[in-house]
Amino acid sequence: MNSRKLLTAAVLLLAAAGMMFASGSNGNQAEEGPITLTIWHDLGDKGVDWFNEVAAVYGQNHQDVTIESVTYPTQQWIERSIAALNTNTAPDIIFNNYERVIKVEDQTGKIMDLSREFSALPKTDFLSEQDLAISKYGGKMLIFPVQRVQMAFGVRKSWMEAAGKSFPGTWEELTALSEAFQKKDGIYGLALEAANPRDLIHMLDLFQFGTGIKHTIIDPDGNLTLDDPAHRDVVRKVITAFRNYTPADTINFSFAEMYQVIEGSRAGMFRVGDWNVNKWDKPDVLNGDFVLGPWPALNPGDKNAVVIGGMRGAAVPENAPHRNQAVDFVKFLLESEAQKLSFQYIGASVRGDWTLDLSNHQRFFAQPQHNLIAYDFPESIHPFYPQIEEIYHRHLLRLLEDKNLNIDKVIDEAKADIEAYIRDNT
Amino acid sequence: MTAFPVKDIRRYGVLYLFILPMLLIVVVFGIWPIAKSMQMSFTDKGTSLSLAPVYIGMKNYIKVFTDPYFWDSVWITAKFTVFSVPANVLAAFLLALMLGSRQIRTGSLFFKLAIFLPVVVPIVATSVIWKWMYNTDFGAVNAVLTSIGLPKWGGLSRSNTVLWSLGTVELWKHVGLYTIIFLTNLQLIDKEMYEAAFMEGAGYVKRIRFITIPELRPAFMLNFVYATIQFLKTFAVAMVMTQGGPNYASNFLSYYAYSKFRLAEYGQATAVGTFLFIIVLLTTLALRRLMRDRDEGSRS
Numbered sequence: 209m210n211s212r213k214l215l216t217a218a219v220l221l222l223a224a225a226g227m228m229f230a231s232g233s234n235g236n237q238a239e240e241g242p243i244t245l246t247i248w249h250d251l252g253d254k255g256v257d258w259f260n261e262v263a264a265v266y267g268q269n270h271q272d273v274t275i276e277s278v279t280y281p282t283q284q285w286i287e288r289s290i291a292a293l294n295t296n297t298a299p300d301i302i303f304n305n306y307e308r309v310i311k312v313e314d315q316t317g318k319i320m321d322l323s324r325e326f327s328a329l330p331k332t333d334f335l336s337e338q339d340l341a342i343s344k345y346g347g348k349m350l351i352f353p354v355q356r357v358q359m360a361f362g363v364r365k366s367w368m369e370a371a372g373k374s375f376p377g378t379w380e381e382l383t384a385l386s387e388a389f390q391k392k393d394g395i396y397g398l399a400l401e402a403a404n405p406r407d408l409i410h411m412l413d414l415f416q417f418g419t420g421i422k423h424t425i426i427d428p429d430g431n432l433t434l435d436d437p438a439h440r441d442v443v444r445k446v447i448t449a450f451r452n453y454t455p456a457d458t459i460n461f462s463f464a465e466m467y468q469v470i471e472g473s474r475a476g477m478f479r480v481g482d483w484n485v486n487k488w489d490k491p492d493v494l495n496g497d498f499v500l501g502p503w504p505a506l507n508p509g510d511k512n513a514v515v516i517g518g519m520r521g522a523a524v525p526e527n528a529p530h531r532n533q534a535v536d537f538v539k540f541l542l543e544s545e546a547q548k549l550s551f552q553y554i555g556a557s558v559r560g561d562w563t564l565d566l567s568n569h570q571r572f573f574a575q576p577q578h579n580l581i582a583y584d585f586p587e588s589i590h591p592f593y594p595q596i597e598e599i600y601h602r603h604l605l606r607l608l609e610d611k612n613l614n615i616d617k618v619i620d621e622a623k624a625d626i627e628a629y630i631r632d633n634t
Numbered sequence: 635m636t637a638f639p640v641k642d643i644r645r646y647g648v649l650y651l652f653i654l655p656m657l658l659i660v661v662v663f664g665i666w667p668i669a670k671s672m673q674m675s676f677t678d679k680g681t682s683l684s685l686a687p688v689y690i691g692m693k694n695y696i697k698v699f700t701d702p703y704f705w706d707s708v709w710i711t712a713k714f715t716v717f718s719v720p721a722n723v724l725a726a727f728l729l730a731l732m733l734g735s736r737q738i739r740t741g742s743l744f745f746k747l748a749i750f751l752p753v754v755v756p757i758v759a760t761s762v763i764w765k766w767m768y769n770t771d772f773g774a775v776n777a778v779l780t781s782i783g784l785p786k787w788g789g790l791s792r793s794n795t796v797l798w799s800l801g802t803v804e805l806w807k808h809v810g811l812y813t814i815i816f817l818t819n820l821q822l823i824d825k826e827m828y829e830a831a832f833m834e835g836a837g838y839v840k841r842i843r844f845i846t847i848p849e850l851r852p853a854f855m856l857n858f859v860y861a862t863i864q865f866l867k868t869f870a871v872a873m874v875m876t877q878g879g880p881n882y883a884s885n886f887l888s889y890y891a892y893s894k895f896r897l898a899e900y901g902q903a904t905a906v907g908t909f910l911f912i913i914v915l916l917t918t919l920a921l922r923r924l925m926r927d928r929d930e931g932s933r934s
Contacts, residue, residue: 283896290683311898315683394771403877405893456770457791459880594897609793609881
């Protein structure tokens with residue numbers, strides 16, 4: 209075979225391959241007949257299990273609809289969702305924390321306004337004004353709120369009893385208990401986290417809202433609050449807790465490392481999210497050896513509480529392949545049966561009018577008898593919030609790195625930098 | 635000026651055809667993403683990933699270049715590269731000399747494997763292990779130090795020790811590859827040159843200085859260039875072990891860009907990526923040029 213023939217054969221081969229790719233990419237799903245709704249989330253395997261169970265119940269009245277849920281790591285979920293919505297290859301439903309859905313809307317403007325669908329729902333009184341406020345962004349109702357995320361303060365029960373102390377309700381009690389725990393070699397008072405870009409602020413948020421003080425950095429009107437006397441006082445105490453009662457490596461700790469300290473029984477007090485309870489009740493983890501309660505009141509007269517720290521919800525892209533069916537399924541997620549499954553699998557829901565055999569720890573979150581305070585969700589009001597939060601975080605990290613730095617001075621410097629950022633960027 | 639080699643293409647058409655798929659792969663997966671990333675660096679963050687991005691000129695670059703943390707990242711990356719590249723190449727050279735010597739023929743394969751193994755183990759897995767080894771409270775490093783009466787090492791939790799700690803991990807991880815490159819080239823050196831030098835009375839150090847090092851010049855160049863690219867792009871160890879901390883002390887340029895991605899600042903993130911790409915390219919070209927000039931100088 210001469211080279212000309214070889215060349216012709218190769219060109220034909222490439223052309224054939226090209227045609228195969230071209231036909232393969234034109235794979236739109238038929239609109240008629242049975243359909244598959246695709247949901248993208250970041251809840252991992254337990255999320256897949258939850259959606260499978262919900263789909264089974266939903267399928268009893270919708271035989272022509274199957275549900276396929278796909279889980280991605282969080283950052284990948286954000287980037288995939290943005291790219292898919294922008295290129296008209298969106299899934300039917302995207303499910304995640306409200307602030308991540310906002311990021312997708314910011315980059316695409318293609319998330320459906322669910323206001324009309326929401327107002328047509330027969331029962332919504334289980335959702336508070338706060339729940340509804342954070343569902344909205346830029347004049348649209350972006351998500352149907354499905355899972356309210358609660359975060360409480362936890363203490364190792366047997367350790368506390370051995371120390372002869374009670375659940376810490378004040379700063380003084382917290383420090384006393386920390387000192388008692390730290391008498392044992394290798395044990396720390398608290399398990400906290402402080403890694404980039406916002407873990408330290410997350411901890412500060414919990415202590416701050418937990419003691420009843422809102423708006424860690426900025427209020428809804430745009431006034432900076434980080435240097436208010438009450439806010440300063442909380443920062444002083446939280447930084448002291450970091451400096452004195454946590455492992456030296458905490459400055460690099462993210463969730464994974466913090467959990468290793470908790471589950472490795474190296475700290476006596478820690479954050480407990482409603483989603484942690486199932487695992488930590490198991491014999492090979494903490495065996496349920498922890499007491500739950502509100503965050504300590506850091507100043508006399510503070511009304512301390514358990515913090516509602518987030519909201520997960522379902523959004524429907526405007527260019528979803530099966531928009532109407534997707535909206536119908538999203539509505540179903542707010543029905544009692546779906547909510548029960550949500551609590552069972554994920555540990556969180558927005559309504560509690562269902563019956564389930566609950567452990568004490570589960571009941572603590574499902575039927576709250578304590579004060580609840582909602583995080584103020586500043587991202588839904590101030591689009592620049594992640595940036596100013598990062599600035600504040602950088603300054604606070606300096607306080608962990610250098611224990612001799614003056615806390616008030618650093619707060620003032622952070623405020624000046626944040627003011628400059630807002631001035632230059634809004 | 636050289637004319638476009640149409641004749642060559644006609645003559646070796648089939649060969650060019652066989653190269654074509656690889657060329658397409660390079661264009662689609664290599665050049666095109668770089669070009670797209672550069673294009674994105676000129677867009678507004680709110681529209682960066684949309685079908686109709688809004689172009690805002692150099693604004694992203696200005697924002698990045700006026701951020702003091704960006705220049706801190708540049709300084710951290712430069713410092714880390716300047717120390718790590720010679721350390722790695724020198725360590726690899728010494729290891730290659732030892733492994734290539736007749737004295738340790740027994741067990742030589744074992745040592746080669748031991749040195750090369752970290753290269754093939756996924757960096758994420760090794761980083762996690764090293765992270766625990768550096769743990770201030772119960773890590774192996776501090777256990778050894780305290781057992782011999784030395785103070786605890788700050789490891790990953792102090793700004794003044796974190797780069798040394800990461801540098802050690804990177805050296806352990808990469809030195810095997812550089813060593814193998816040296817070793818392969820060592821075996822290509824004509825043994826008669828050593829014999830002649832020996833007969834002339836040259837000692838071991840002189841033989842290394844006047845035969846081994848000049849003969850290994852291409853291997854040095856390859857290792858220097860490769861290591862420079864490697865260390866300028868340091869990312870995985872920071873991502874897994876420190877997340878740029880403590881207090882941004884290991885906030886390498888790549889990690890700085892990644893942080894911008896996490897904030898959905900796609901324009902700024904790709905601006906940093908473009909800056910890093912240009913720096914890597916220029917540094918590599920400069921190194922090549924430097925080595926070639928030296929090579930020509932030594933020949934003339």
